[in-house]
Amino acid sequence: MVDEMHPDEPGSSGDQDLLHGLSDLLDRRCGIAATVYASAAAMPGATHRHRGPAAFAITVAAVTSSRTLSRPRRAMSTTSPVNKRRLIQDHVAGKSFVDIGGLWGTKGEMVTTAAAGGAERLMMADIQAPGNTWWQKFEARCAEKGVDNCEQLQVDICAPDAPSRLGQFDVVHCAGVMYHVADLFQFVGNLVSVTREHLVLSSVVMPDEIQGPAGALSFGPDHAYLAPVLSEQNRNVVLGHLRAHDLKAAGLTDSAAYFDQGRTRFGPWWWLFSGTFMSALVRLHGLDVIAEGPSRGGHAYTVFAKVAADTHRA
Ligand SMILES: C[S@@+](CC[C@H](N)C(=O)[O-])C[C@H]1O[C@@H](n2cnc3c(N)ncnc32)[C@H](O)[C@@H]1O
Incomplete structure (x- = not known):
């Protein structure tokens, strides 16, 4: 990948x-x-x-x-920087926790963070083939951190049967997946389905506005750009921004296949959106956003949301 x-x-x-x-x-x-x-x-x-x-x-x-205000603190929505590890640890004691798409790179996984916060049940769920190098690296990391009770599930979070295969977890974390998936509604919908209490969703985002020699482009809460069909003008603006920040983006700064035999592939950048778009999409699915904000460096954004009383109602 x-x-x-x-x-x-x-x-x-x-x-x-x-x-x-x-x-x-x-x-x-x-x-x-x-x-x-x-x-x-x-x-x-x-x-x-x-x-x-x-x-x-x-x-x-x-x-x-x-x-x-009742605990947890910061019950109001905020756009100050979000300390995701602290949020998870503050909400996971005695709860079930799953990290969806947490394998690649290993260092972004939140299972060991949730374990340190006292989570009762832990799962890593990822599309990677069971037993491959990323699972092995994750197991080594768990061993290093003294975590010996993490369940493992190979799952495609965008698949229709993902919710039934996963079941529900009190706290769900998913980072670094959203901008790589073609079907945002299937993706967010499945995450919401498997969330009993809190969803922690992180993604690389674009700033609210980018400007450069090729022009300007705004990324508001009400729109996202589909990367493979960007106009030449907008593509040049985006490329200028990515290069200015030394960012590589499969499909944009590097060539990447978007389809395999007519089916969308995971991996290239499908969507370009801002943090405010992310939180709008999460709210649209019926969750209350209780904290949101950029991660270090400002290229990623985290939305911390709570399932509302009527979120799962048919
Ligand atoms: C960019 S990595 C992010 C890793 C980690 N969450 C982090 O933030 O560092 C994307 C991860 O999502 C997994 N993944 C990709 N598509 C997936 C899907 N459809 N369902 C579940 N996991 C997926 C990949 O195998 C990989 O481990």
Whole structure:
């Protein structure tokens, strides 16, 4: 498989830790639940782009008394950077957890994170052939971290029978898959079907707007671009952005087959979308988004969503 960048860095950057630390401090010491933003212009809208610590100004916004909020904290939707590992650990104690598409690269897997958070049941579910090198590397990592109770399932999350094969899990994590799949509705729909409580969805995203010598292109909450049919003009704008950030994208910066005997293939970049599009799609499927934001470097985005009372109702 060809991939281009890691969609979510393990752990948090120093900047994210600083922001979360400040948020925690305000909560614990002052009884204030606050969204803490870092931006050069001290504007929440500027937080999608990561800036160096020297350029940071800190903005505290959306302040309410946390004593009126029930746990977990940050029950409001926010676009400050998301510390995914911490979110998972905060919500998984005594719960069942599955990482869908967690194998490739190994370091992005969240099974061992969920184990550290006290998850009761663990599963890795991936399309990779059982026993291949990625499963072996994952098993070695589990052994290294002292995790000996992880179930394994080979599954295509876009297949119609994926929900029945997986069953439901309290917490579902899926990262680095969304922009590679052709059928976004089958993909998100199946993830929602197998989620009993919380879904943690991460993907590489485009900024809300890109600009370069070839022109500008905006990525709003109401649209995504289908990469293989981009107009020449828009393709050049996208290529300029990817190259400026030293990003490789199968199908765009490198040639890749999108179809195999008339069927869509996983692997190339199918869709180009922003983080706000991701969260709009998750809301459209009936989930409440309770936190969302960029990962380190700003090229990936995480949506943390909760199944609503009527999400699974027919
Ligand atoms: C880019 S990697 C992301 C790995 C990891 N989640 C991370 O963030 O580093 C994509 C992973 O999804 C798996 N995958 C691809 N298509 C899949 C599908 N249809 N169903 C389940 N897993 C899939 C691949 O085998 C691979 O392990």
